[in-house]
Amino acid sequence: MCGGRAQVGRDGTHTCRRVAHRAHVTRIIGSAVAACLILAGCSRPGDAEPVPTPAPSTTAAPTPTPSTSTTAPAQAATQKVVFGDPWSRNQHRVHAVVESALSIVNATTKGQTILVAIFSLTSPEATDAFIRAHQRGVHVQVVLNAVIANKPQVRRLRAALGTRRSARSWVVVRGGDVRMHSKFLLTSGRGKPPVVWVSSGNFTNADGRDQANAALITRGDRQLYDFLATQFDLLSHSVNDPAQLGRSATTATSVVQAYPLPEGGAANDPVLRFLSDVSCRHGTDQTTIRLAQLLFRSERGYLVPRLRQLQADGCRVLLIGHMRGFSKDVQQALTKPGSGRIDLRSTQGTILHLKVTTIDGWNTAGQRIRTALVGTHNLSGRALADMPGQGMNDELTQVTTNAGVVRSFDTWIDDLIRDHSAPVRYR
Template structure:
C-alpha cells in the first residue's frame, strides 16, 4: 500500500468518524444546543434572574417557565450537577434535555412524588437509573421523602438546583411550578431564580441530599438563609430565608401566623402624621380545612386592622370561604377566584345526574404572598413569600419549601403578575355573589310651604352573600 493510499484512507476514517459523531449529537440533543456549540455558549450565557410566570389563557404564555428551566439545563457544562425535586413530571421536552445533559457529562439527579408513572419519567430513568445513591438518578420518594410514610404525605416541593449554567454558578429556582403540561396550560404558576449565593446553594443541596434518604419517619424542619446578616435568620432583613417542611403547625405556631403578626397595618409618618397602609396580596392555590379556616381568619383580621388586602384562590372550602369573607367594620375583604370553566359544553357530568358540571379549566397553582409596607417594625418593606405550601391542613406534613425574598424589584414583578390576574375578567371572577332586593326606607321630603314630612319608599339595593363555589375539580385539577 502506498503512502498516498494510507493518507487517503486515514482521511476517510476521520471524516466518517466526524460524520457519525455529528449524527449522534443531532439525534441526542433534540431540545438542547448541540454539544459542539455548548461550550462556547456556556461561557457567555447568564442564568435567569428573578420571578417568571406562565399564562394559561394565552398560547404564547403557556411554557414560559418550562423554557427557562430547559434553557438552564441546556447550558450546564460537563462536570456540573443538576438537582430537581418536584411533585410531578410529564414533559418529554424536559426529560430529553436532561438526557442530553447527562450524555455530555452532567450529573442529573431528580426526586419525584410516587403518584405517577409516565413516558417522560421512563425516558429519563432509562438514561440515569433510579438508585438515589448513585451520581445520577430519577427516584420516587415513597409517601414523601422527609415525612412520615403514610398515604396522605407527599413530596410536594418544587425546586431546581444547578451547580453551573453558562457563566452562572450555584443557581437556585423555587416556586409553584411542576414540569407538566397541566402546569403550563391550565394553571397559573411562578418560578423564582437566583444565583451566586454559594452558602444558600450549599444549604439547598444539603436539603436535597437529606431528601434522597427517603425516611419512613417525620424529620425535623430545616431552616436556613445563606449567611444571616444578624447571626440568626430573619426574613425582615435577609435576602432569602428557607424553611423545609414537614413542620408541625397549628393555631399557636403556624409560620403564616408568625409572618402576619409581624405586619403592621397602619403606619403614621413621624412628620406629617399621614397614615400609610401596608398592602398584602395573596395568590393561593387552595384554602380549606381547619388550617385554612384559621389562616383565613388571620388575613381577614389584617384587613380589619387597616391593611389593604386582596385575596385570590383556585379552590376554597365553603367554610373557609365563609370565614374569609365575613363582614368587618371596613366591609368584606376583596376576594376573587382564578377558578374558571371556559368550555361550558364539554359534557363533564361528574356526578352522573345528566347535567354538565362546571369544572376548573383554569386556576391558580401559585402559593405566594406579597407584603409591601411595615414589617417587623421596618417601614416600606418589600418582600414575597413563595414556594409550595398551600393553606390547607395536609400541607404541613409534606415535603414543602417555604421561601421568602426581600426586595422592591422582586415584589413589583410579583405584583404585576397579581394585578394582571386581578384586573382582567378573563383571568379572575368575583368570588362573592351579588343579588338585588327591594327595601322599604324612610325619607324626608320638603313640601312647597317649607314644611317637612317623612314618607316610605321602595329602593332596590345590592345584597352580597357568600355561596358555595359551583365548580368541581374536573380532569385538570391537581391536588398539589
C-alpha cells in the same frame, strides 16, 4: 437580603450584594435569628442584611446546614421571577416556567451537577433536556414523587439515567409516608455560580396550558444552594422524620423553610407568622397585603381572623384563589358581611396554582417593608405537618425582600385580579 438595595439590570434581573448587619434589627428578626442559632437548624445570617419577617422556628435537623465564611469575599447574588401565563396566545409565555428550568438545564456543561426534586414529570421536552445533559457529561440526579413512578416520561428517564445511586446520574422515587410536593432544580460545578430554581409548577404541559404558575430563580447564593442540596439528600434517602425534614436557614437572599414540621397549628404557621408584624397605616399611607393561593383549607381557617383584622385595621387585603381548592367554610368566613370583610376573587378560565403572599407597607416599628413568601406550600394542613387521615407533604417556603422581585409578584397579582377574576359572593 436585598431589600431596597436591589439593582435592576438591562435583562430585568435584580441584583443584590451581601452587606454587613445593621446595628438596629427589629425585635422579631432578632428573636427569629437567635432561635435559629440555638436550634442549629439554620445557618448564621453572616453578613446578609436582616429580613423583615422571620422563618418559622422548627426542630433542627441533625444534617449539616449552610455556614457563612467571614473571610470569603462578597459575592453578587441575583433573583428573578418568571410567570407562566395560561391566558396568553404566546406559547413561550404560556410555558415560561418550564422553559425557564430547561434553559438552566441546557446551559450546563460536562462535569456540572443537576439536582431535581419534582412532584410531577410528564413533559417530553423536560425528559429530553435531562437526557441530553446526561449524555454530554452532566451529573443528573432526580427524585420523584411516588405517584408518578410509572408514567411514560419517568420510565424514559429511568432507562437513560439508571437507578444506581453510586453512578453519576440516577433517578429515584421518594419512598416512605411523606408525599413529595417540593419542586426545585439546582445546578453547580465547574466554577460557575450555583443556580436555584424553586417553582409552584411541575414539569408538565398542563403546568402552562391549564395553570398560572411562577418560578423564583436565584443565582450565586451558595448558602441557599447548600441548604436545598442537603434537603435533596434527605428526600433521595426517603427520610420521613419531620424533625429532620423541617429545617430552615437564612441566606444572602432568602429565608428558606422546609416542611413537614414536627407540629402544625397556628403557632407554627409560616403565613400567620409572616403577617404578624404589620402596621396597616403609616401617616396617610396604607399597607397592601396580597395573597394568590391554590388551596385554602379548613384546617388553616385560623388565618381568616387575622386577614379580617388586618382589613379592619386599615390594610388593603387582596385575595385571589382557585375556589375549588377553598373550603366552603373558609369562603364564607372571608366574605361574611361585617368588619374586615375580604373581597375574595376567583380566577376565571384556568387554575391559579400559585402559593404567594406579599406585603407592601410597614411593620409595627414603622419601618418600610416589601417582602414576599413564595414556594410550594399550599394553605392546607398536610403542607404544614402530619394530618391524621391525610398524611403530610415535603414542601418549601422562600421569603425574599428583593424589591424588584416583590414588585413583580404584586403587579402579577393585580393583573390577575383585574383581568382574570370574578368576585366570590357570600352564601
